[in-house]
Amino acid sequence: MQCEMCGSEIIGKPNRIIVEGTELAVCGGCARYGKEVKSSETKNFFSGFKRVTKAKRSIFDSISDELVSDYGAKIRIARQQRGWSSEELAKKINEKESLLKKVEREDITPEDALIKKLESVLSIELTEGITEANVSGKKGRSTLTLGDVVNVKRK
Numbered sequence: 001m002q003c004e005m006c007g008s009e010i011i012g013k014p015n016r017i018i019v020e021g022t023e024l025a026v027c028g029g030c031a032r033y034g035k036e037v038k039s040s041e042t043k044n045f046f047s048g049f050k051r052v053t054k055a056k057r058s059i060f061d062s063i064s065d066e067l068v069s070d071y072g073a074k075i076r077i078a079r080q081q082r083g084w085s086s087e088e089l090a091k092k093i094n095e096k097e098s099l100l101k102k103v104e105r106e107d108i109t110p111e112d113a114l115i116k117k118l119e120s121v122l123s124i125e126l127t128e129g130i131t132e133a134n135v136s137g138k139k140g141r142s143t144l145t146l147g148d149v150v151n152v153k154r155k
């Protein structure tokens with residue numbers, strides 16, 4: 001093949017360089033006019049691999065119980081009904097008050113372990129299991145209950 005810079009015949013492997021953002025295959029003599037192209041295959045492989053792992057994780061997450069959308073308010077209301085300050089509740093579940101406040105503001109999503117602790121100490125449900133209706137239906141809340149569906153079918 002020919003050098004894309006000077007046009008002379010390249011013997012053996014061409015040198016791949018970048019000149020002003022364009023990748024060129026050039027002869028040994030012209031290689032010094034641009035930046036040598038470093039193999040990016042390894043990098044691409046790893047970023048691709050990460051993406052796959054992430055996708056798998058989100059599929060797994062969707063299989064487990066879903067946190068209710070208003071978990072922050074639920075926790076706060078249940079706590080206030082018991083007359084507990086956020087500090088008191090934090091002590092009961094052995095967590096930092098700052099963490100609890102973030103969860104109540106829904107700044108952060110609590111981990112499974114924290115959800116379980118909050119559920120048991122406040123006697124509330126913070127997750128909703130995915131039913132067949134939820135999976136096949138649209139994402140989001142449906143106002144239809146199973147009872148409604150049965151009634152509709154009977155009409």
Ligand SMILES: [Zn+2]
Binds near residue numbers: 007027
């Ligand atoms: Zn050349």
